[in-house]
Amino acid sequence: MSVALFETPQPLMVPGYTGYVPQYRYRIGETFGKTTHKIMLDPHIQLAERLVLSDRSSDNYQVARPTENDVDIVQSRFRYGDPLYQHPVIPGYEGFLPRLRGQFGQRYTASAAAALSGFELQQRREREARQQLWRTQQLQDNAAEPRHLLDRMVQANQWKMPLYMVRPEMTGVIRHVCAPEAAVPPARNALSPYFADPNDPDKYFVLGYTGHVPFGMARYGQSSQALTRSALSDFTHHYRRRQSTEWAPVGVVQPDPPLLLSPAEIYHKHVGLLPRYNGHLPGAKFRYGNTYGNDSRDGKRWLRGDFTT
Numbered sequence: 001m002s003v004a005l006f007e008t009p010q011p012l013m014v015p016g017y018t019g020y021v022p023q024y025r026y027r028i029g030e031t032f033g034k035t036t037h038k039i040m041l042d043p044h045i046q047l048a049e050r051l052v053l054s055d056r057s058s059d060n061y062q063v064a065r066p067t068e069n070d071v072d073i074v075q076s077r078f079r080y081g082d083p084l085y086q087h088p089v090i091p092g093y094e095g096f097l098p099r100l101r102g103q104f105g106q107r108y109t110a111s112a113a114a115a116l117s118g119f120e121l122q123q124r125r126e127r128e129a130r131q132q133l134w135r136t137q138q139l140q141d142n143a144a145e146p147r148h149l150l151d152r153m154v155q156a157n158q159w160k161m162p163l164y165m166v167r168p169e170m171t172g173v174i175r176h177v178c179a180p181e182a183a184v185p186p187a188r189n190a191l192s193p194y195f196a197d198p199n200d201p202d203k204y205f206v207l208g209y210t211g212h213v214p215f216g217m218a219r220y221g222q223s224s225q226a227l228t229r230s231a232l233s234d235f236t237h238h239y240r241r242r243q244s245t246e247w248a249p250v251g252v253v254q255p256d257p258p259l260l261l262s263p264a265e266i267y268h269k270h271v272g273l274l275p276r277y278n279g280h281l282p283g284a285k286f287r288y289g290n291t292y293g294n295d296s297r298d299g300k301r302w303l304r305g306d307f308t309t
Contacts, residue, residue, distance in 0.1 A: 008031070012033045021039060027039070073116075074117055097115055099118050100115040272292070
């Protein structure tokens, strides 16, 4: 039995090809290779004159990476001094290479050469732009002779280099005259309407605010701005009143300890013991509700018959 019986005749699309195949969606019952083979030979189907993938077997086409142009551009960096980057860049180099992140699908040396070539071309364009700017300034200052018509047009231009940045409304004013400007008040975006002063004109919620409005349930018949301003003013007044009364810290008055403490005395009358004291404290097991420091103050009171906590 011949092997040709098991092979799909040429031409065909390789299975896995995800491109467009005309009339493929209307043909069923055969493999992808046989279906595309019949489609490519069908004279009633309009196909492209050339294949999608060009045949490179006849013209001996080869691509060398990196290209000679990239290598020449990288090597030309020696004209501007001792370059940091040279060709070839050894694979495994962990330093920084400009524009290397945009190179994919090549060996490291080829990618580095292409990246350095693009970087050098960009540097050349920037040097040419700076040179052209310097040439324009020299021509306008009459420090250089015009060589052609473009240079004479640059000299006759009313806009002199270097140009200064001017606001659009001040283009008609001489650049050396300072125009008076009104002071711009600082932005108040960080000030919350909840805690703003009741006399603040911005103490309200904008129309369309869907959040909670404190003290706003019992208000109606007003505009959104007036309603939220009144509700926020009541909230601020209520908040400040509770802050000054209910939330005020409680002061505890205690007698001052004596200036001198006897080191030989364990239970001091005005000073408690340190926490985690492992010694005996009379009556400590029967008391609760205080910190250890407050409970151990005057520790001998239990022995004197004082059972208060």
